[in-house]
Amino acid sequence: xxxxxxxxxxxxxxxxxxxxxxxxxxxxxxxxxxxxxxxxxxxxxxxxxxxxxxxxxxxxxxxxxxxxxxxxxxxxxxxxxxxxxxxxxxxxxxxxxxxxxxxxxxxxxxxxxxxxxxxxxxxxxxxxxxxxxxxxxxxxxxxxxxxxxxxxxxxxxxxxxxxxxxxxxxxxxxxxxxxxxxxxxxxxxxxxxxxxxxxxxxxxxxxxxxxxxxxxxxxxxxxxxxxxxxxxxxxxxxxxxxxxxxxxxxxxxxxxxxxxxxxxxxxxxxxxxxxxxxxxxxxxxxxxxxxxxxxxxxxxxxxxxxxxxxxxxxxxxxxxxxxxxxxxxxxxxxxxxxxxxxxxxxxxxxxxxxxxx
Numbered sequence: 001x002x003x004x005x006x007x008x009x010x011x012x013x014x015x016x017x018x019x020x021x022x023x024x025x026x027x028x029x030x031x032x033x034x035x036x037x038x039x040x041x042x043x044x045x046x047x048x049x050x051x052x053x054x055x056x057x058x059x060x061x062x063x064x065x066x067x068x069x070x071x072x073x074x075x076x077x078x079x080x081x082x083x084x085x086x087x088x089x090x091x092x093x094x095x096x097x098x099x100x101x102x103x104x105x106x107x108x109x110x111x112x113x114x115x116x117x118x119x120x121x122x123x124x125x126x127x128x129x130x131x132x133x134x135x136x137x138x139x140x141x142x143x144x145x146x147x148x149x150x151x152x153x154x155x156x157x158x159x160x161x162x163x164x165x166x167x168x169x170x171x172x173x174x175x176x177x178x179x180x181x182x183x184x185x186x187x188x189x190x191x192x193x194x195x196x197x198x199x200x201x202x203x204x205x206x207x208x209x210x211x212x213x214x215x216x217x218x219x220x221x222x223x224x225x226x227x228x229x230x231x232x233x234x235x236x237x238x239x240x241x242x243x244x245x246x247x248x249x250x251x252x253x254x255x256x257x258x259x260x261x262x263x264x265x266x267x268x269x270x271x272x273x274x275x276x277x278x279x280x281x282x283x284x285x286x287x288x289x290x291x292x293x294x295x296x297x298x299x300x301x302x303x304x305x306x307x308x309x310x311x312x313x314x315x316x317x318x319x320x321x322x323x324x325x326x327x328x329x330x331x332x333x334x335x336x337x338x339x340x341x342x343x344x345x346x347x348x349x350x351x352x353x354x355x356x357x
Contacts, residue, residue: 001136003239004078009065013074020060068137075136079129086247087121087214090254094210099258106315108206117205120215127218128225135229144232146239154236170237174245175291177234179272181227183295186288189220198223205257207311208281213254252291261310268305269293275305282311 005013063070095114103109110116138144147153155162189199202216214221228249232242260274268275276287286303289295296302 001075001078002140003243004082005071005074005140008074008078013065013070017060017063017070068141071140072133072137075133075140076129079132079136080125083125083129083214083250086250087125087211087254090251091210091213094254094258098255098260099209100260100312102315102319103207103209103259103312105318106207106311107318108311110204113205113207114209114211117209117211117215120201121211121213124214124216124218124221128214128221131218131222132225132229139232145234145236146232146242147236148239150238153238166236167238167241170235171241171245173235174231174237174242176294177231178227178249179290179292180295181230182224182290183288183299185224185227186290187299187301189223190284190288203281203284206281207259208257208278209259210254210257213257249290259311261305261312269297272296276303278311279303279305279309282309 060070060073065071104113139146147156150156150163150167151159153163154166189195198217198220202212202220205212205215228246231237237245256272256274256277258274259278261278265271265273267273270293272287272289272291272293276289276293280287283303286301287293287296288301293302
């Protein structure tokens with residue numbers, strides 16, 4: 001995050017913080033001026049103890065770039081704006097170009113569900129981002145094991161292919177470690193006592209859309225994000241690689257909520273994709289992994305997606321029933337119109353007969 005923080009300070013932060021003076025300090029200035037330059041004019045009204053206390057707090061404009069407070073505030077803004085941009089850009093793309101909109105006809109798809117998912121996510125973001133700031137702050141202040149260049153990383157002094165080999169290995173370790181940790185975090189969130197208090201809101205969306213990806217309790221989201229933050233304090237990772245992997249994780253979280261049930265892929269046994277996660281939302285007790293099925297297969301919670309599990313089957317059945325009902329109603333209306341027309345013709349014949357008589 002020090003990369004993002006550097007560019008923020010360079011192009012926005014310095015100018016922004018320069019304008020953030022302490023207004024209470026300004027209120028105390030007349031008193032200080034009067035005390036140092038006594039005149040015959042009436043003294044200013046004394047300030048309350050609380051105002052004096054607030055006036056003693058340094059203004060944000062006085063904070064240097066390396067101030068932990070300024071870094072925390074800046075990181076919060078960067079993370080909050082970043083998650084909003086990613087959520088709405090990628091979520092909107094996935095919703096309009098990947099999500100099958102026929103799924104909105106599923107019996108368990110809620111009324112105004114997309115709006116509810118978005119509003120729930122917007123409520124979760126502020127607290128979720130706040131909880132993650134200590135991790136990002138630790139990285140910026142040099143406590144993580146992220147490194148800037150290949151020369152600074154493991155085997156960097158030797159050069160050649162070894163630093164690149166380690167970089168590939170660290171990416172694999174990142175994926176395997178975080179997936180295994182999230183498997184257990186997710187499974188523990190399904191313990192009834194914890195589930196009712198934290199994870200249940202996310203399972204409100206039985207047939208999720210991509211906008212359900214972040215529609216959860218903020219503590220739930222934070223618990224499942226901890227492995228991603230923790231790994232860079234455990235092993236050396238190139239910082240650009242970490243940014244890429246962290247972004248990938250968030251993108252993956254959006255795409256596995258598109259309710260797609262592709263069940264004929266040769267990778268279905270190994271990759272925990274949208275089909276697996278759709279089954280998790282429907283049945284609750286299977287497929288807890290993030291992007292691999294290893295934890296589920298090892299600990300008995302794996303459910304392979306099958307054609308008959310596809311929730312689209314219920315949707316297509318509902319569409320067929322609706323079309324059948326509409327056809328029956330149209331036929332009934334046509335028959336009624338035909339009978340009415342026949343009766344009218346008979347009445348005309350009777351009237352004409354009476355006239356000729």
